[in-house]
Amino acid sequence: MIRVGIVGATGYSGVELIRLLSLHPHAHMERLYSSSAEGTSLASVFPHLQQITLPTLQAIDPTAMAAENDVVFLATPAGVSRELSPQLLAAGVKVIDLSGDFRLSSSELYRTWYKKEPASQDQLALAVYGLHEWNREQVSEAKLIANPGCYPTAALLGLLPLAKSGWADPHSWIIDAKSGVSGAGRGVSLGVHYSEVNESVSAYKVGQHQHTPEIEQELTRQSGVETIIQFTPHLIPMTRGILVTAYAQLTASVGIEALQDLYESAYSDKPFVRVRQPGTHPRTKEVYGSNYCDIALHLDQRTGRVIILSVIDNVVKGAAGQAVQNMNTMFGLPETEGLALTPVFP
Incomplete structure (x- = not known):
């Protein structure tokens, strides 16, 4: 069972990750983290989740996160992941970043287009661009995934x-x-x-x-x-x-x-x-x-x-679904695990 942590669990990508992972046969949501709702239950933020047993939202503490999870999804605004990722990676935790911090290999391009300071060049070099259909082999060996934008x-x-x-x-x-x-x-x-x-x-x-x-x-x-x-x-x-x-x-x-x-x-x-x-x-x-x-x-x-x-x-293929697809391949599972959902219609 893969121990999963989600940072930014109260955002749209975070709550979609929870929906998908709650159906996943090989993933357990070990910890949920939020900088704005620490100490509360996710069901108090999203009542539609009340039937799912979920951990209480915790503060973002990289040291504790590194000890508690096998993989951490970072569903955060740009600029946050570059601060959290180094400590998690150093502890052997795999990271799937849903923000834009690692998508651009050029730090100058990131600075120009995102108007923020970029991650270190070492981190950028480590990141694999997680467009799964075109980078599957690299994803299978990755420790840090830059989940593509929608x-x-x-x-x-x-x-x-x-x-x-x-x-x-x-x-x-x-x-x-x-x-x-x-x-x-x-x-x-x-x-x-x-x-x-x-x-x-x-x-x-x-x-x-x-x-x-x-x-x-x-x-x-x-x-x-x-x-x-x-x-x-x-x-x-x-x-x-x-x-x-x-x-x-x-x-x-x-x-x-x-x-x-x-x-x-x-x-x-x-x-x-x-x-x-x-x-x-x-x-x-x-x-x-x-x-x-x-x-x-x-x-x-x-x-x-x-x-x-x-x-x-x-929110799915453009964010959380593709992130789970990448997680599956990182851990040697079929890429479809937990994702074989028929579209909702009408």
């Missing part, structure tokens, strides 16, 4: 087969992404106030979203070709879900059959990626509450562009 997960799963094929111009990528409000976290702010968000769609952080260099880094790393993207996120008045619509200019004469074969081959042994048939348009509702990513392709013969549609649940 937008990069949806974007990269959709883009990487084509990017690696060499059939598209690496400077032509345009990514239009739309996310539900839960992607902003549980904190209260005017930007996610009901009367501000309801019946409205808005772009935000245009040209400056911190997930931009993460997507570029992984496209470049996987394809071997320097890649630049145009990325614009939008906020949609719904709770969960991300829809990515990505565009790329083809440089090779290929038809939709070849593109479909490319994607089906790339994901044939990846149980959580479902490549849809041509002519279909996946909806966020069709992956709600699950660890699936649904992808569909459209070839625009008139413009010579490929349009890639990719949908995920941002």
Whole structure:
């Protein structure tokens, strides 16, 4: 039984980890940690969890955490993980970080895009980028996982087969992404106030979203070709879900059959990626509450562009579900363990 600790248990990613791990046959939630609700029960914060026997929320104490857990999930704001991880790793505890502290290999890029001081270069070098479908072998040997961001997960799963094929111009990528409000976290702010968000769609952080260099880094790393993207996120008045619509200019004469074969081959042994048939348009509702990513392709013969549609649940595949998938592989378990959930519909 894997002894699991969760830091940030009162946030959306934290409580989703609890939902998933409560169903996991090989994981026991040994400790839950919170900097804001120490000494209280999680059921007092989230009454829907009252039927689950969970430990009382504890203060964040790295020394105690290192003695009590085999793996610790850090569902924290950016800037926290870089302080906690070194002590946990030194004690032999594996770390899965759901913040952005270890996603960028360049400390200068982190400083520029996150406006915070980066982790040490030693920690950055130790971290494995946990996009499971493309880095499974590295994940299996990792001690520190940088769990990908929600937008990069949806974007990269959709883009990487084509990017690696060499059939598209690496400077032509345009990514239009739309996310539900839960992607902003549980904190209260005017930007996610009901009367501000309801019946409205808005772009935000245009040209400056911190997930931009993460997507570029992984496209470049996987394809071997320097890649630049145009990325614009939008906020949609719904709770969960991300829809990515990505565009790329083809440089090779290929038809939709070849593109479909490319994607089906790339994901044939990846149980959580479902490549849809041509002519279909996946909806966020069709992956709600699950660890699936649904992808569909459209070839625009008139413009010579490929349009890639990719949908995920941002709290599951975009955060907690992918983190559990990575944990499974780190501990030699089937990647699907505890995650074989059918999407909730309607």
